[in-house]
Amino acid sequence: MSDHDEHSDADRRKAATRLVHHDYEAPKNFGGLNVGIHHASTVTFANVAAMRARDWKSDSGYTYGLHGTPTTFTLARRIASLEGGRYCVLVPSGLAAIALVDLALLKSGDRLLLPDNVYNPSRELATTLLSDFGIETHTYDPMDLESLSAAIDSRTRLIWIEAPGSVTMEVPDVPAIAVLAKRYGVLTAIDNTWAAGLLFRPFDHGIDIVMHALTKYPSGGSDVLMGSVTTRDPMLHQRLKAAHMRLGFGIGGDDCYLMLRGLATLELRLKRSGDTGLALAQWLAARPEVAAVLHPAYPDCPGHEFWKRDFAGAAGLFSIVLSGDISEEESDAMIDALRLFRIGYSWGGAHSLAVPYRVAVAGGTPRTVGGWPHRGVLVRFYAGMEDAGDLIADLGQAFDRLR
Numbered sequence: 001m002s003d004h005d006e007h008s009d010a011d012r013r014k015a016a017t018r019l020v021h022h023d024y025e026a027p028k029n030f031g032g033l034n035v036g037i038h039h040a041s042t043v044t045f046a047n048v049a050a051m052r053a054r055d056w057k058s059d060s061g062y063t064y065g066l067h068g069t070p071t072t073f074t075l076a077r078r079i080a081s082l083e084g085g086r087y088c089v090l091v092p093s094g095l096a097a098i099a100l101v102d103l104a105l106l107k108s109g110d111r112l113l114l115p116d117n118v119y120n121p122s123r124e125l126a127t128t129l130l131s132d133f134g135i136e137t138h139t140y141d142p143m144d145l146e147s148l149s150a151a152i153d154s155r156t157r158l159i160w161i162e163a164p165g166s167v168t169m170e171v172p173d174v175p176a177i178a179v180l181a182k183r184y185g186v187l188t189a190i191d192n193t194w195a196a197g198l199l200f201r202p203f204d205h206g207i208d209i210v211m212h213a214l215t216k217y218p219s220g221g222s223d224v225l226m227g228s229v230t231t232r233d234p235m236l237h238q239r240l241k242a243a244h245m246r247l248g249f250g251i252g253g254d255d256c257y258l259m260l261r262g263l264a265t266l267e268l269r270l271k272r273s274g275d276t277g278l279a280l281a282q283w284l285a286a287r288p289e290v291a292a293v294l295h296p297a298y299p300d301c302p303g304h305e306f307w308k309r310d311f312a313g314a315a316g317l318f319s320i321v322l323s324g325d326i327s328e329e330e331s332d333a334m335i336d337a338l339r340l341f342r343i344g345y346s347w348g349g350a351h352s353l354a355v356p357y358r359v360a361v362a363g364g365t366p367r368t369v370g371g372w373p374h375r376g377v378l379v380r381f382y383a384g385m386e387d388a389g390d391l392i393a394d395l396g397q398a399f400d401r402l403r
């Protein structure tokens, strides 16, 4: 949210330090380290003149609980700092963050470009509600910049990017997409959830808007839903902020508190999850039942070279494709046999997870444009905080059932 001097000492510190040391001041004579939880719908003014003087659209003061409290403003500032941006608005989920960007920036007659590996609810929003509002969506192949370039026309207003893509994990050439979009005057928005704000710096590569499902790694507890939309440009922030106010997206103080508490350990948890993910991927890659490991750190993952060039490391979310002769029933039985890995979608917490994606069952394809080279069942894994050896032993006993 609010401005802060880009060149202050605090901003030169590493993200891990900034997540622990921040500008919150506890009430006098109280030495607690964490931000207070403020609950408010009503926010009062000293007198009518003060009420009239308040600019509702400015982040510099308080008007109404829906538009910010000391707790929500503190979290927004810290997310902006995490992402390397200057302004941030918070919304009740990651999907709400995607919806906010779309609704703030698109109108009837506009064209939206989505990558083929987009988070699927984003595609659902585009093909239902946005379509009803007269907004046209075109799907592009994130690994084919020529097709993206050809898809940009005079009505194109927004290009969404995911790096890596949901489920299938391709890493696009983000700086090249940003250059292309700028040439045509089209805004770019990226879903930075996988990289958790720590492994990838989209603003440094020319991206305009960074969206993050804070539900995942920042929360880390599998118990809070929240999303953020971060920007560097004040005019763009004002458009997003105005839409945010008009749509009435509010977030609760308790959820903010849990998120703030999670942030202090974000880097440690991400490192643990990423390292364990690499250990699991290595074990899986050596198994004859596994046809492909879709992990950005693996050379056969499309865009591996861009990941190596642009990312600071690996998160713990990746997928595999089982060999084509393993049926969906056999794959389901293997997943059911896992004891430590739980079956569930929302990752980023302490528990390791496995989710099968039907879309990639032999004959099907997760692609609507371009080709899909695999035949087998796709399984997405999330590496949690358990011991890596225990997780590998769990995979071992479950994979034994595939024989």
Ligand SMILES: *Cc1c(COP(=O)(O)O)cnc(C)c1O
Pocket (backbone or CB within 6 Å): 092, 093, 094, 095, 096, 119, 166, 191, 193, 194, 213, 214, 215, 216, 225, 226, 227, 346
């Ligand atoms: C989970 C997720 C979202 C949506 O977040 P919610 O808070 O569950 O709505 C968006 N994008 C990606 C990549 C995600 O993993």
